[in-house]
Amino acid sequence: MDNFLDKHRSRVVYFQEKYRKRGKNNHKAEIPDQLFSKCPFCQELIYTKTLIEQAFVCPECGKYYPMSARDRIDQLTDSDSFREIDRTLTSVNPLDFPGYNEKLVQAQEETGEREAFIGGWAKIDNIPLCVGVMDSHFLMGSMGSAIGEKIARLMELSIKRKSPLLIVSSSGGARMQEGILSLMQMAKTVALLTKHNESGLLFISLLTHPTTGGVSASFAMLGDIILAEKGALIGFAGKRVIQQTIKEDLPDGFQTAEFLMDHGMIDMVIDRKNARAVISQLLKFHEQRKNHVSN
Amino acid sequence: MHKVLIANRGEIAVRIIRACKELGIQTVAVFSTADSEQLHVKMADEAICIGKESSRESYMNIQRILAAATACGANAIHPGYGFLAENSQFAAIVRECHLIFIGPETDTLHLLGNKTHARLLARKCHIPILDGSANPIRTLEEGLAQARDIGYPIMLKAVNGGGGKGIAICLDEDSLKESFFRTLEEGSRNTGSAGVYIEKYIESARHIEIQILADKQGNIVHLGERDCSLQRKNQKVIEECPSPYMTETLRHQMGLAAIRLAKAAEYINAGTVEFLVDNNNKFFFIEMNPRIQVEHPVSEWATGIDLVKQQLLIAFDNQLPFRQGDIHVKGHTIECRVNAENVFADFQPSSGVIRHLVIPGGPGVRVDTQLYSGVTIPPFYDSLLAKIIVHAPTRKEAIRKMRVALEGLVIDGVTTNQELLYVMMHNPIFVKGTYDTNFLTRAIQEELNG
Numbered sequence: 001m002d003n004f005l006d007k008h009r010s011r012v013v014y015f016q017e018k019y020r021k022r023g024k025n026n027h028k029a030e031i032p033d034q035l036f037s038k039c040p041f042c043q044e045l046i047y048t049k050t051l052i053e054q055a056f057v058c059p060e061c062g063k064y065y066p067m068s069a070r071d072r073i074d075q076l077t078d079s080d081s082f083r084e085i086d087r088t089l090t091s092v093n094p095l096d097f098p099g100y101n102e103k104l105v106q107a108q109e110e111t112g113e114r115e116a117f118i119g120g121w122a123k124i125d126n127i128p129l130c131v132g133v134m135d136s137h138f139l140m141g142s143m144g145s146a147i148g149e150k151i152a153r154l155m156e157l158s159i160k161r162k163s164p165l166l167i168v169s170s171s172g173g174a175r176m177q178e179g180i181l182s183l184m185q186m187a188k189t190v191a192l193l194t195k196h197n198e199s200g201l202l203f204i205s206l207l208t209h210p211t212t213g214g215v216s217a218s219f220a221m222l223g224d225i226i227l228a229e230k231g232a233l234i235g236f237a238g239k240r241v242i243q244q245t246i247k248e249d250l251p252d253g254f255q256t257a258e259f260l261m262d263h264g265m266i267d268m269v270i271d272r273k274n275a276r277a278v279i280s281q282l283l284k285f286h287e288q289r290k291n292h293v294s295n
Numbered sequence: 296m297h298k299v300l301i302a303n304r305g306e307i308a309v310r311i312i313r314a315c316k317e318l319g320i321q322t323v324a325v326f327s328t329a330d331s332e333q334l335h336v337k338m339a340d341e342a343i344c345i346g347k348e349s350s351r352e353s354y355m356n357i358q359r360i361l362a363a364a365t366a367c368g369a370n371a372i373h374p375g376y377g378f379l380a381e382n383s384q385f386a387a388i389v390r391e392c393h394l395i396f397i398g399p400e401t402d403t404l405h406l407l408g409n410k411t412h413a414r415l416l417a418r419k420c421h422i423p424i425l426d427g428s429a430n431p432i433r434t435l436e437e438g439l440a441q442a443r444d445i446g447y448p449i450m451l452k453a454v455n456g457g458g459g460k461g462i463a464i465c466l467d468e469d470s471l472k473e474s475f476f477r478t479l480e481e482g483s484r485n486t487g488s489a490g491v492y493i494e495k496y497i498e499s500a501r502h503i504e505i506q507i508l509a510d511k512q513g514n515i516v517h518l519g520e521r522d523c524s525l526q527r528k529n530q531k532v533i534e535e536c537p538s539p540y541m542t543e544t545l546r547h548q549m550g551l552a553a554i555r556l557a558k559a560a561e562y563i564n565a566g567t568v569e570f571l572v573d574n575n576n577k578f579f580f581i582e583m584n585p586r587i588q589v590e591h592p593v594s595e596w597a598t599g600i601d602l603v604k605q606q607l608l609i610a611f612d613n614q615l616p617f618r619q620g621d622i623h624v625k626g627h628t629i630e631c632r633v634n635a636e637n638v639f640a641d642f643q644p645s646s647g648v649i650r651h652l653v654i655p656g657g658p659g660v661r662v663d664t665q666l667y668s669g670v671t672i673p674p675f676y677d678s679l680l681a682k683i684i685v686h687a688p689t690r691k692e693a694i695r696k697m698r699v700a701l702e703g704l705v706i707d708g709v710t711t712n713q714e715l716l717y718v719m720m721h722n723p724i725f726v727k728g729t730y731d732t733n734f735l736t737r738a739i740q741e742e743l744n745g
Contacts, residue, residue: 005337005667020319029365029394036358045358047384 040065055273064209064229064272068111069118069135072168076276077122077131084120086153091115091146097177107138116140116171117147119154121161125280127287130158133168136210141171143215144178148185151219155192164202164283169220173213186218193219202286204279207234207257207266225282226266228257229275234266297611298323299397300364301335303375304354306665306679307587308335311373314603323367325360327353329673334665341367348675354378357385361392371395371610377677380586383408397610399585403560407583410454410492417580420555425497425571425579431490435475441493442471450496451478462529464496497573499731502526502581503538504569505553506594508605509562510615517550518594518602519624521567525719525735527642532712532735533719534590535629536597539690539728540572546624549578556583565591565606571732589632589679592663596628596686626686627693631701631720633664633681635672637710639743645710646674655703659686659696662704672709680711690728694720718742 036045042061051058055075056065067075073082090108093100108114116138122131132154134141143151151167158165174182196203205223207216209232217236220226228234235255243250253259261269270278298321301308308324312335315322324339329348336342343363346353353359355378364372372389374380374397383404389396398404406412411431417424426445431454432438442449442465451474453461461481463474478491506518522538523531537546553568560583567588569581591602600622605615636642652668664681672680683700687693701717722738724730 003332003337004669005334009337029361029369029392031361031365031392035388035391047357047388049387050384 057272066136068137069133072133077124081123082120084118086150088114089146089150091144094181095179100177111138113138115146117150119150124283127283129164129166130154131166134170136170142173142175143171143185144175144182148188151189152192155196159196159199166204168206168208169211169215170208171211171215173215186214189219193222204282208232227268227270228266229272230269232257234260297371298369299371299373300369301373302360303378304330304335306663307375309665310663311603312338314607318607323369325363329675332670334667357388364394371397373397376586376588381408395610397606399562399564403562404585406560407585413582416559417556420559422552422556422580425495427494428492432493433490438475438493445495448496450494452492453478453481454490497571500571500573501540502732503572504567505549507553507557507566508615509557510609511563511612512614514615515554515557516619516622517553518598518600518622520546521590521593524730524732526732527735533631534593536593537624545576564609565602590630592684593628593630596684597624598622626688627690628686629693629697630682630684631716632679634678634712635680635709636678636712638712638715644678646672647709649708651705651707653705655700660700
């Protein structure tokens with residue numbers, strides 16, 4: 001239908017242009033970069049500040065965004081308490097694996113980190129501890145020689161300072177580009193962890209989505225207390241590999257945090273928003289117990 | 296040269312566009328696919344479609360509104376009322392994009408949006424508040440205990456509720472048990488946050504609000520009161536100024552209280568402080584609405600001040616051109632809200648095409664509307680069609696003028712509450728001016744039964 005207002009309007013515009021003076025509009029609104037983040041699950045645009053306040057849990061669909069190691073440290077530890085160690089340690093290409101060098105450089109540029117793990121010294125509610133966090137944005141958080149070394153050194157620091165240790169895992173497993181050398185890191189981290197254990201120190205392992213392969217088969221599953229984030233995929237091999245090997249059907253969701261909780265593999269499934277509170281509580285229990293024993 | 300995007304629709308968008316045009320400001324309308332033929336779209340210098348009919352995908356969608364603002368090179372956004380007007384996150388994002396948000400500061404919006412904080416602020420300013428729970432209540436046991444402390448009757452209010460939703464009045468324990476979870480749910484459906492407040496309920500009260508204006512230079516004035524006691528299901532229907540109940544002293548006291556609160560909240564722009572007034576002339580703070588209100592024309596005519604123009608001028612850093620001493624409430628002003636609803640079918644909203652339209656006029660009559668002949672009223676949004684505002688030297692003359700205006704109004708095509716408004720203008724209690732907040736519901740019931 002032809003709207004009579006449209007015809008009227010063209011007359012109005014004609015007179016406006018003829019009789020009205022108009023200034024210039026040189027203003028330009030700017031939408032800052034990363035004002036919104038698109039949820040990878042529900043595709044909604046979320047105000048980034050809200051997302052950070054909500055510990056990277058989508059306020060629309062409730063799913064957990066993958067978190068970078070730095071964001072995780074910000075979420076879990078007292079502000080400005082983190083002191084990083086071995087920041088510059090990085091992998092080399094010992095087997096001359098084709099394309100590995102390029103992949104490393106690309107991952108470093110994309111994440112701004114040197115490796116898929118950062119570790120150091122921090123405080124949670126004023127309790128000092130050693131914290132290490134894996135970053136799945138960096139080559140899927142895979143564990144190569146450099147990461148193994150960084151984790152081992154973090155464990156040594158923890159033993160030296162007699163402090164609790166927290167490692168947040170998210171990893172696809174061993175780094176295939178480093179072959180047998182990366183598998184060696186499983187033995188190395190476990191050896192150090194045994195020493196840590198013998199010193200009577202607390203190790204809290206927090207498993208996040210996904211924790212698989214060599215990482216789940218070594219230190220990650222050896223926590224004195226093993227926590228897992230809701231819905232996280234945790235396992236050694238993938239579902240199809242297992243099915244082809246054992247030639248049996250597998251139950252739905254058999255590698256989720258909740259399934260493992262029901263089957264006694266982990267101690268607690270936690271909501272990401274409560275992670276800091278839970279860890280802080282555990283550290284406080286441990287402190288009390290320590291004081292009690294030494295008295 | 297300014298360019299304002301109006302993030303709203305209906306009569307308020309039309310009202311804002313008019314004010315902008317008078318100030319030589321360029322206007323940009325946004326609209327949903329259901330609204331392409333609406334008057335605000337036809338009137339604005341530019342119009343941008345921002346999504347589907349559901350307001351979530353259009354008028355409530357922050358990203359799309361920002362995209363529209365960037366695309367057309369606007370430098371300010373006026374949120375109107377409803378939709379995103381009181382959303383502090385929206386205000387924050389608008390400002391982050393180097394746009395002017397025509398309304399209070401983000402922190403002020405955040406503070407006033409939280410009923411606990413707003414009540415604390417009022418207490419700090421020595422403004423009486425009704426006895427009530429300091430914090431949101433989530434369990435029935437807690438609710439029953441609180442209600443016992445306060446004493447029945449009590450009112451339940453959902454956290455972040457508003458616009459008449461998420462409110463229940465409980466006369467005793469049984470009705471509290473019955474309403475508790477429904478109210479709790481109503482609050483969480485809108486915003487996701489659970490909890491209700493419990494407040495003492497005054498049985499015979501008047502809802503009187505004070506309009507204020509504050510500029511960035513620190514000047515704050517009040518523009519007198521509006522009596523909004525004539526409500527149905529907590530939705531205002533008829534408003535007037537002066538309140539037939541008001542005395543010069545009470546107006547002065549309430550005005551000062553409103554200004555104190557606005558100062559404490561570091562308020563900038565137009566806002567309204569709502570009070571309940573009991574039979575002993577004691578007033579209690581309810582909440583502060585940090586936006587322009589539907590019934591703003593009542594104060595405009597009572598004082599001769601164009602509120603929307605002042606909103607724009609304040610946002611563009613101008614100082615208020617008057618002081619408290621310059622503001623006088625003159626004559627009597629009444630506003631009736633004409634809604635697209637069927638009085639005889641439980642006030643169900645109606646929609647359809649406006650076939651014929653006659654707008655009443657003459658001295659002392661103002662009609663704010665988005666209607667024109669041939670326009671379609673879409674069923675997706677609020678049902679307000681027009682506001683009729685009359686102004687006369689005395690209340691009696693104003694009532695007569697309103698009757699004549701309502702007689703002259705023709706809206707052919709949709710069912711409206713026009714006849715109900717006309718009947719109310721003849722109701723002896725209304726004419727006498729001795730009504731309270733329960734009056735309208737009762738009067739409608741009597742009319743429907745009689």
